[in-house]
Amino acid sequence: MTNELAQPASAAPAGWYPDPHGAPMRRWWDGYTWTDHVAPTERPYGEHLPAAHVPDGTPVDTLWIWLAVLLPLVSLAPILLVDVDQLAATNIQTGSPFGDLWYNIAALLGWPLYGLTVWFAYLDFAALGRLAYGRRFHWAWSFIGSLVYVIGRFVVVRRQSGRGPASLWAAIAVVVCSTAVSSWLFVRLVEAMFSATMTAVGQF
Incomplete structure (x- = not known):
């Protein structure tokens, strides 16, 4: 040359x-x-x-991801039992937002459920590793929110298995239900507080 x-x-x-x-x-x-x-x-x-793939028939969902997805439903049960009229009346009379037992329980459940969600995401991450998934969406994303982890996990798992985990659609359904119940409680609380305020004003 x-x-x-x-x-x-x-x-x-x-x-x-x-x-x-x-x-x-x-x-x-x-x-x-x-x-x-x-x-x-x-x-x-x-x-x-080479593109990472898992053997045909490898599970795409684990027990832990289902627990993480369905866990928010636990907090919906006490919300549905809240006595909205009593909660509104207590708030008007004393200024306290904790006038109902079930409302207090729902509020106190928030942090424990958040911690359990992160823990279940970690266990799911480890379980996917044992199922030979070479690439996994990191469990730490669950600190931002369980839906963030579930969506990222869906993308990574589907690329390697060719199948979309059903847990994503369940997570979306849970979010829709949670939003509907929270919106219902907010509207009912506003109506009850308005009614209690009018009643209190009429007494003077």
């Missing part, structure tokens, strides 16, 4: 450079002239890695 080929800048150090003839490879420049040594063109990181 001689200097007949196009040369890089004269100050270019020895190294691998794109082939001067435009071939899809790199050629070694020894600092003075091109050599006969060639190498494949570098590809973007990870491009050469």
